[in-house]
Amino acid sequence: MNYNIAVVKGDGIGPEVVTEAIKVLDKVGEKYGHQFNYNYVLAGGCAIDEAGECLPAETIEICKASDAVLLGAVGGPKWDHVPGDQRPERALLGLRKELGLFANLRPAVVFDELADASPLKPEIIDGGLDIVVVRELTGGIYFGEKGFVEETPLGPAAYDVEQYAEEEVRRIARVAFDMAMKRDKKVTSVDKANVLESSRLWRRVVTEVAAEYPEVALDHMYVDNAAMQLVRNPKQFDVIVTSNIFGDILSDEASQITGSIGMLPSASLATGNFGMYEPVHGSAPDIAGQNLANPIATILSVGMMLRYTLGLGKEADAIDAAVDKFLKAGYRTPDIAAGRDAIGTVECGDKIAAFI
Ligand code: NAD
Numbered sequence: 001m002n003y004n005i006a007v008v009k010g011d012g013i014g015p016e017v018v019t020e021a022i023k024v025l026d027k028v029g030e031k032y033g034h035q036f037n038y039n040y041v042l043a044g045g046c047a048i049d050e051a052g053e054c055l056p057a058e059t060i061e062i063c064k065a066s067d068a069v070l071l072g073a074v075g076g077p078k079w080d081h082v083p084g085d086q087r088p089e090r091a092l093l094g095l096r097k098e099l100g101l102f103a104n105l106r107p108a109v110v111f112d113e114l115a116d117a118s119p120l121k122p123e124i125i126d127g128g129l130d131i132v133v134v135r136e137l138t139g140g141i142y143f144g145e146k147g148f149v150e151e152t153p154l155g156p157a158a159y160d161v162e163q164y165a166e167e168e169v170r171r172i173a174r175v176a177f178d179m180a181m182k183r184d185k186k187v188t189s190v191d192k193a194n195v196l197e198s199s200r201l202w203r204r205v206v207t208e209v210a211a212e213y214p215e216v217a218l219d220h221m222y223v224d225n226a227a228m229q230l231v232r233n234p235k236q237f238d239v240i241v242t243s244n245i246f247g248d249i250l251s252d253e254a255s256q257i258t259g260s261i262g263m264l265p266s267a268s269l270a271t272g273n274f275g276m277y278e279p280v281h282g283s284a285p286d287i288a289g290q291n292l293a294n295p296i297a298t299i300l301s302v303g304m305m306l307r308y309t310l311g312l313g314k315e316a317d318a319i320d321a322a323v324d325k326f327l328k329a330g331y332r333t334p335d336i337a338a339g340r341d342a343i344g345t346v347e348c349g350d351k352i353a354a355f356i
Pocket residue numbers: 013017072073074075076077089092261262278279280281282283284285286287292293294295297335
């Protein structure tokens with residue numbers, strides 16, 4: 001089969017990690033008989049430099065016409081002086097909006113070999129950890145009505161509105177339940193239904209959707225408790241589904257539990273199978289251009305692309321297995337070396353490709 005992938009290398013370590021992920025993807029293509037065609041497009045700081053804006057219309061067009069999008073990272077100190085609405089990072093918001101990416105999937109996995117990197121005590125993560133946070137990405141307080149009130153009894157004030165329509169909750173809940181069906185069949189819906197009206201609607205709709213998935217166990221948890229449970233007993237979770245703002249915070253917390261930002265992939269999905277895939281980390285300007293970046297987050301993102309957008313589960317498994325073999329063989333990039341000898345970005349890509 002032939003697949004068209006729009007590729008945004010971006011800034012900082014973006015081009016380095018994307019190059020390695022493509023090396024691995026090409027190896028998968030070779031082994032399983034697929035042809036991946038790459039349409040390289042500009043977004044972020046490099047787009048400001050070359051095209052005068054962080055998200056050129058051509059980029060959006062090509063992304064829309066592709067089967068999936070692979071993105072490295074955008075941003076860096078070079079563009080810190082650029083006004084807020086034109087900054088490189090705005091390209092991400094623009095892409096999410098233009099591509100209708102309403103579901104953000106962030107797995108937080110602790111690999112046995114890297115358990116030492118977790119800030120949690122060994123007994124808490126013993127036996128590994130494998131959670132996915134499914135975050136609603138295009139609604140809620142980040143996109144709600146906002147404004148200023150010049151005069152209130154307590155002086156000038158500002159407000160942001162949290163609003164969710166039933167359909168917005170229904171579609172993200174279905175993503176979470178579909179995901180749970182492929183995993184341990186457990187969904188935890190996180191809200192603040194003891195205080196927020198929008199959370200009460202959220203809880204009601206998620207419960208309705210659960211009826212379509214009788215095999216999946218659903219529980220509800222208040223967000224403050226979820227934040228505690230993630231560090232107290234994270235192994236109780238399989239799939240966590242939550243709103244935009246709660247998901248923003250909890251997915252970062254879940255990432256930290258793994259202790260290795262260079263290992264964390266993510267997917268943002270639209271209706272149908274279309275998706276944008278990117279590492280959780282940023283452009284890491286402090287290590288850019290030095291062959292120091294860990295490309296595994298981006299390599300695992302490509303694995304998610306194969307699984308969730310292209311429907312190539314066997315090929316996705318091959319990527320996960322190759323990363324596992326790489327770690328078991330004792331290879332490490334500097335960020336996860338913990339005192340051992342380390343190899344560079346390019347060598348890491350070479351080794352993982354060889355393990356495919
Ligand atoms: P960052 O994730 O880029 O870096 C944080 C720390 O983690 C740094 O010390 C960095 O060296 C390290 N790190 C990150 N990825 C790594 C990897 N693959 N291998 C080894 N070490 C890695 O976050 P930051 O420093 O807060 O942001 C830097 C720039 O990236 C900023 O301009 C920010 O706006 C942007 N950013 C972009 C995205 C994105 O494109 N999705 C996300 C977050 C931040």
